[in-house]
Amino acid sequence: MSYQFPTYARWNVTVKEAKGSWVIDEHNQKYLDFVSGIAVCNLGHADEDVLTSIQEQLGKYWHMSNLFQQPIQEEVAKKLVESSDGDAVFFCNSGAEANEAAIKLARKFTGKTKIVTFYQSFHGRTFATMSATGQEKIQQGFGPLLETFEYLPYNDVQQLDHLQDDVAAIMLEVVQGEGGVVPATEDFISKVKETCEKLGALLIIDEVQTGIGRTGKPFAYQHYNLSPDIITSAKGLGSGLPVGAMIGKKHLVETFGPGSHGSTFGGNPISMAAAKATLAKIFEEEFLKEVEKKSHxxxxxLNNVIGTHFLVEEVRGKGLLLGISCKEEIGEIIQQLREEQLLTLPAGPNVIRLLPPLTVTYEEMDVAIEKINQVFSKQKQSVLSE
Structure with missing residues (x-):
């Protein structure tokens, strides 16, 4: 019996310890982890530098109200600003909270209420971010959603022409993660940018999953000719400690003055210590170049080994946010990969999502490919025997 609400479809794996790219269960079974806490442990599990930074901060103090000056918050904020197009940071505890802050800021700054998002997007599970998410399965059972969101087809340039000047912001992921690991096209991004300029709408880029080096750049929007008004971040920012951030441009700063928004635990010094050490490593130019090299x-x-398999449509994504799009549902394949001691995720019903740590070795990638090939080969044998 569990004393928790059954909100998660938990796997039959009980983690005992984890280090680097590997997880060990209670039976001492070793798994190659290409989930990484869902793009959270970008430096792998239990990174030594992050651990040292956390321990140092634990020896000083654990929590202070945000009414006090906290220099470690300024250090992390400066690093985020220097590595993005933003000028100021609001700290919170999760990606959903970062997106909530972005929605509030966009509405307050523009005086308008409509936020445009896209089908198959994922922006969180709070009421506003659930309403922003363009997936019916996330929204079912909760009654009327907030009416101020409009959904359009992703990568559809023509649909953007129908928008009017009542739009406060357009909000999107430049690679839809939960929605199937679907990168935005250059034409689509150009049209989104042009539409925001024409309508006087803000551009919000949700980098909760794609940011902090996951695609080989500090933020995934930097693969495109974009300069967002607002960027949201979380997941990989704290190497497993809860931290989120909303990064905004200078012209938005006065809109979020004292009393306009807040978070008791936002910018917690222990999480800030984790973020400080995480960013110091990931935002190094050589580290990011190596991520792109590993991605290629x-x-x-993957294309050479399984690309021609009858079930595979394509391998897609950016950096080390990759998806194997299949012609059939992949729930059973995910389970079989787990039985082969490779941990992966679905991204919708037909896509296997691969999120290795950014510190993954070439040998570990080869092991993963071998395991994926074994499972796909079994699928082929199963079809032939029928």
Whole structure:
């Protein structure tokens, strides 16, 4: 019997310890972890530098109200601003909270209420971010949603022409993660940018999953000719400690003055210590170049080994946020990969999502490819025997 609400479809794996790219269960079974806490442990599990930073802060103090000056918050905020197009940061505890802050800021700054998002997007599970999410399965059972969101088809340039000047913001992921690992096209991004300028709407880029080096750049929007008004971040920012951030441009700063928004635990010093050490490593130019190099290697090998398999439509994504799009539902394949000691995720019913730590080795990628090939080969044998 569990004393928790059954809100998660938990796997039959009980983690005992984890280090780097590997997880060990209670039976001492070792798994290659290409889930990474869902793009959270970008430096792998239990990174030594992050651990040292946390321990140092634990020896000083654990929590102070945000009414007090906290220099460690300024250090992390400066690093985020220097590595993005933003000028100021609001700290919170999660991606959903960062997106809530972005929605509030956009509405308050523009004086308008409509936020445009896209089908198959995912922005969180609070009431506003659930309403922003363009997936019916996330919204079912909760009654009327907030009416101020409009959904359009992703990567559909023409649909943007129908928008009017009542739009406060357009909000999107430049790679839809939960929605199937679908990168935005250059034409689509150009049209979104043009539409925001024409309508006087803000551009919000949700980088909760795609940010903090996941695609080989500090933020995924930097693969495109974009300069967002607001960027949201979380997941990989704290290497497993709860932290989120909304990064905004200078012209928005006065709109979020004292009393306009807040978070008791936002910018918690322990989480800030984790974020400080995480960013110091991931935002290094050589580290990011290596992520892109690993991405090219992994994609090429995946295409060479399983790309022609009858179930595979394509391998897609950016950096080390990759998806294997299949012609059939992949729930059973995910389970079989887990039985082969490779942990992966679905991204919708037909896409296997691969999120290795950014510190993954080439040997570990080869092991993963071998395990994926084994499972796909079994699928082929199963079809032939029928």
């Amino acid at each position: 290697y992994f994609i090429e090998k």
